Amino acid sequence: MLVKVPEQGTLADVAAHRLAQSIVTGELEQGQKLNEAELAERFGMGRGPLREALRHLEGMRLVKRIPNAGARVVVLDRKTLADLYGVREALEGMACRLAASQMTDDEIAQLGKLLDRHEEQIRKQGGKVYAQSEGDLDFHFQIARGSRNQMLMDMLGSEQYQLLRMCRYRTSRNAQRTKPALNQHRQIVQALQQRDGELAELLMRRHIQGAWRSISEMIDKEEKETA
Amino acid sequence: MLVKVPEQGTLADVAAHRLAQSIVTGELEQGQKLNEAELAERFGMGRGPLREALRHLEGMRLVKRIPNAGARVVVLDRKTLADLYGVREALEGMACRLAASQMTDDEIAQLGKLLDRHEEQIRKQGGKVYAQSEGDLDFHFQIARGSRNQMLMDMLGSEQYQLLRMCRYRTSRNAQRTKPALNQHRQIVQALQQRDGELAELLMRRHIQGAWRSISEMIDKEEKETA
């Protein structure tokens, strides 16, 4: 439900999905050149659908195309991620404010239950951050849905969502920010229950700022190791 | 400079550009079915590049594709536009806040000069709203550039930008909101000069809210006429 699996539909759609998955999980490295013939071969299809898929991914900013020179996997450097988190703060803050007035009581309750499952998972297997990370994204996406703003949902869902997942796969292997993050999530749900949009937005913005600080530090460390 | 004219590059890029233009100007009606063979014929190219162009436009939300049933021009109904302006308020507000600290004095001065030319145009030809409208978009885009946030620029520039233009062509024929809008622009520039990001954001958000109210009323009138 989180990641839709259109193993149906046109081959171009399938290719786009599989490519996105490969890029997000790091199976295809950042900056790596994407050879059309090779990928088409691997996916068992012609180059036509694959080219359409690449156009699609270009729109999602997962690949960068240069005319007559092929497509490469996007590179998530520090500046790109900083920009992403900035935009995310604005959009998710907005989503949260709207959700406070638009979500049904039941939906908010569901959100709370999601956090319960989430907490359970953390307790049971503190190490496996991956599933937790996906769960976190699910939380954010549910709030985006709660905004009832289709454009916002599309932006947070289809585009930024994938870039974020990509970022997570790259950094969150050892991220131990799960507990404070969970608390912040709880606070947000509480604000939603009280229908306090202003507070909900503020909390979400702080939550994302915190996430960015965490990621940023991690990048610093990584850069020092590399250097 | 405002609308890049890539009559160069791949045919798919050319097709995407020409299609976008046709859609934005209303030459292709909203909801109209887009026949691949016919369009390919008209543009003097095969269906391959045209399909890639459609995939591109789908990413820009200018067309909606349904597998095995073709692509149709998007329809800008009231809800869609409301969502668009909501997102715009958040993003452009953010852009304005960042621009207040990121733009150089020279860039801000340029922005002022842009408004001068703008005012001149209004005085000389009060009627021709079209050019003014494009000028308005230019103003907003310059601020987006001033934010130094590449992702924000892309979002406001390539995607929303086209939808907005489309909306303008549809409604602003008789919009007489140019003078208050110009004043608001001036206020914004002033706030930027004072490096007051908070104020700049506030003014921009109000400006966009005002624009939406104006558009909204116009849609109301249109709906009454149709009904």
Added chain:
DNA sequence: TCACGCCGTATTGTCGACAATCGGAGTATT
């Protein structure tokens, strides 16, 4: 030794033809 230009190869861009699927007209049946 380095710079420059040439050429072969690999890769991208494009086209035309074929297969798969959808929508609708027409007909038969109740």
Added chain:
DNA sequence: AATACTCCGATTGTCGACAATACGGCGTGA
């Protein structure tokens, strides 16, 4: 007369081959 079924035309989806372009190695000359 209404409904469901079938078939046909039109349109989309896909593939393979060809043309155009860019990249890299090689040789030549200063």
